[in-house]
Amino acid sequence: MANESFISIQDVSKDFGVVRAVDRVSIDIAQGEFFSLLGPSGCGKTTLLRMLAGFEFPTSGEIFIDGQPMSSVPTNHRPVSMVFQNYAIFPHLNVSQNIGYSLRKDRLSKADFNAKVGEMLDLIKLPGYEKRASHELSGGERQRVALARALVRRPKVLLLDEPLGALDKQLREQMQLELRALQKSVGITFVFVTHDQEEALTMSDRIAVMSKGRYLQIDTPTQLYESPTSRTVADFIGTMNFFEAQVKDAQNGRAHIDVGPLGSLSAPLRQQKFAAGQRVLAAIRPEKIALLAEPKPGANQVKGQVDTAAYLGDRSHFYVRIEGIERPVAVSAQNMQTAGPGVGDPDRQVWLSWAEDAVVILNADD
Amino acid sequence: MTLSGKAPKIGGLGLYAVFYLAFIYGPVLFLPLFSLNDSTFISFPLKEFTFKWYVEAFQSERLMASLFNSVKVGVPVAIISTILGTLAAKAITRYRMPGKTPMMSFLMAPLVVPGIIVGIALLIIINRVGIDLSLWTIGIAHLPACTAFSLWIMISRLEGFDRSLEEASLNLGENAWMTFWRVTFPLILPGVIASLLLTFTISFDEFILAFFLAGNEPTLPIFMWSQLRFPAQLPPVLALGSLILIASFVLVYFAEWFRRRGTHLESSSGV
Numbered sequence: 267m268a269n270e271s272f273i274s275i276q277d278v279s280k281d282f283g284v285v286r287a288v289d290r291v292s293i294d295i296a297q298g299e300f301f302s303l304l305g306p307s308g309c310g311k312t313t314l315l316r317m318l319a320g321f322e323f324p325t326s327g328e329i330f331i332d333g334q335p336m337s338s339v340p341t342n343h344r345p346v347s348m349v350f351q352n353y354a355i356f357p358h359l360n361v362s363q364n365i366g367y368s369l370r371k372d373r374l375s376k377a378d379f380n381a382k383v384g385e386m387l388d389l390i391k392l393p394g395y396e397k398r399a400s401h402e403l404s405g406g407e408r409q410r411v412a413l414a415r416a417l418v419r420r421p422k423v424l425l426l427d428e429p430l431g432a433l434d435k436q437l438r439e440q441m442q443l444e445l446r447a448l449q450k451s452v453g454i455t456f457v458f459v460t461h462d463q464e465e466a467l468t469m470s471d472r473i474a475v476m477s478k479g480r481y482l483q484i485d486t487p488t489q490l491y492e493s494p495t496s497r498t499v500a501d502f503i504g505t506m507n508f509f510e511a512q513v514k515d516a517q518n519g520r521a522h523i524d525v526g527p528l529g530s531l532s533a534p535l536r537q538q539k540f541a542a543g544q545r546v547l548a549a550i551r552p553e554k555i556a557l558l559a560e561p562k563p564g565a566n567q568v569k570g571q572v573d574t575a576a577y578l579g580d581r582s583h584f585y586v587r588i589e590g591i592e593r594p595v596a597v598s599a600q601n602m603q604t605a606g607p608g609v610g611d612p613d614r615q616v617w618l619s620w621a622e623d624a625v626v627i628l629n630a631d632d
Numbered sequence: 633m634t635l636s637g638k639a640p641k642i643g644g645l646g647l648y649a650v651f652y653l654a655f656i657y658g659p660v661l662f663l664p665l666f667s668l669n670d671s672t673f674i675s676f677p678l679k680e681f682t683f684k685w686y687v688e689a690f691q692s693e694r695l696m697a698s699l700f701n702s703v704k705v706g707v708p709v710a711i712i713s714t715i716l717g718t719l720a721a722k723a724i725t726r727y728r729m730p731g732k733t734p735m736m737s738f739l740m741a742p743l744v745v746p747g748i749i750v751g752i753a754l755l756i757i758i759n760r761v762g763i764d765l766s767l768w769t770i771g772i773a774h775l776p777a778c779t780a781f782s783l784w785i786m787i788s789r790l791e792g793f794d795r796s797l798e799e800a801s802l803n804l805g806e807n808a809w810m811t812f813w814r815v816t817f818p819l820i821l822p823g824v825i826a827s828l829l830l831t832f833t834i835s836f837d838e839f840i841l842a843f844f845l846a847g848n849e850p851t852l853p854i855f856m857w858s859q860l861r862f863p864a865q866l867p868p869v870l871a872l873g874s875l876i877l878i879a880s881f882v883l884v885y886f887a888e889w890f891r892r893r894g895t896h897l898e899s900s901s902g903v
Binding site: 346347350352354357367416 | 794796797799801802803810814818
């Protein structure tokens with residue numbers, strides 16, 4: 267294999283009848299990486315995961331795991347374990363039998379078997395659960411047992427299909443951190459499927475944002491958020507304000523653009539090439555816009571009127587109307603001072619201000 | 633029963649239900665009644681209470697032989713039809729394949745094709761081929777309908793079955809065969825037992841096909857029917873009939889109990 271990637275998905279497509287679920291995807295994943303496939307339902311992320319697991323086989327292309335081509339390897343011979351969305355705990359077996367399910371062929375003595383299962387139960391912080399029946403487990407416990415069952419045979423890759431989707435919010439946030447810590451301690455490559463962008467941002471080393479069977483961008487969480495390369499990615503991850511703009515000139519890593527009512531801006535280029543006169547989109551995150559009661563001398567700013575305001579405790583969300591711009595601009599502000607009557611009042615005149623580097627330039631047509 | 637614990641009022645529907653049950657089970661209950669009556673004639677008024685017909689039934693060699701004939705047919709038919717039904721149900725519920733719907737219809741058709749038509753058709757073919765009529769031919773005739781019944785039970789069992797359990801087993805390193813034995817089979821076992829009990833019951837008391845295809849070894853229903861002509865032979869037949877009635881109730885009750893127990897197990901597997 268050409269490079270050092272541990273999992274190499276090379277030009278893989280998958281058709282179900284006339285529907286193309288995965289369309290010529292190539293992704294390389296490094297050993298020990300926490301890699302997420304993020305996208306709305308139907309974007310092909312689960313199909314891609316099931317091809318890694320060996321439940322589906324590519325229509326074309328090839329998947330390599332640890333240097334071995336996988337196209338003729340059935341799931342039971344792959345060094346890959348999966349945690350299912352519904353956990354798939356065997357209902358007729360107890361916790362110990364579930365976790366030790368894959369150890370049958372090792373023909374361990376009873377003591378060794380129990381030791382291995384006990385070790386896994388310690389890892390998932392459920393010691394003493396050996397004899398519990400599967401229906402006695404809570405949602406979070408089922409999830410942990412499913413993890414232990416998948417990890418006990420020391421797979422090289424662990425695949426997780428929205429494993430936190432069935433948990434309530436609090437447990438989910440706790441499991442996100444635990445899962446991340448577990449991955450660091452066992453050092454196994456994780457491939458994680460989710461439609462929850464927050465979850466992906468919290469846990470992943472890198473994320474592939476998928477849409478319609480293809481990926482739009484593969485990047486670290488910070489890069490995806492700060493430097494999306496397309497409108498779809500910018501829209502899917504977090505909230506983004508878009509403004510139509512035109513390039514005046516672009517060189518030496520900066521571009522000058524004309525953003526209509528917002529005036530003329532300078533913004534950093536991110537390995538992008540734009541020609542003078544090209545129509546583009548200028549994008550700014552809501553939290554990177556400051557809401558001012560008075561104009562600030564020398565800053566990038568524009569006058570507007572508060573349309574709606576929502577107080578969220580730690581933050582407030584504002585929608586601000588700007589003359590000449592169709593959609594109100596979203597602004598998110600930390601409530602650093604005790605909120606009094608003030609900038610949030612509807613129809614109040616405010617100034618929006620932002621740092622130049624907060625502006626992301628995107629192609630207008632994608 | 634109402635929540636307040638008052639005695640339920642028997643309205644029009646309740647009355648209908650009582651008549652309905654009486655209509656169905658009333659005649660059947662005459663069987664045990666007359667089987668305990670010390671008279672050769674099936675008529676009121678009843679005479680002395682007796683167990684002698686039961687004793688006579690067990691002493692009648694031909695009656696016992698026909699009972700064992702029915703068991704000899706019923707047990708293999710139950711086992712074979714359940715195996716076939718289970719495999720077909722697994723294929724139908726698990727694999728994408730062309731012609732699945734018509735195939736299902738064909739497999740289920742024996743449930744609705746009149747037995748007399750199947751019986752005549754089979755008799756003609758078996759005569760043409762030149763096979764002697766025997767318990768074998770009865771068993772073969774019972775297989776299609778019993779397989780259809782088994783298929784029906786097993787499909788409902790497998791459809792409620794979480795597919796990812798089998799995938800999890802495969803993913804944990806087991807092959808398809810071991811996955812079947814370690815995961816699928818234990819989970820469909822209640823269905824398998826229900827299928828065995830029901831198909832045995834169907835074969836055991838089937839009359840028309842057995843009537844057409846029996847050789848010189850009659851099954852129990854055929855023998856009982858033949859005894860109706862001899863009044864003296866009737867009471868022992870009633871005695872045995874009563875025993876079979878009880879056995880059938882017990883079998884069907886257990887079949888249903890197993891089927892429900894399985895459903896319960898299935899529902900507890902959800903998150």
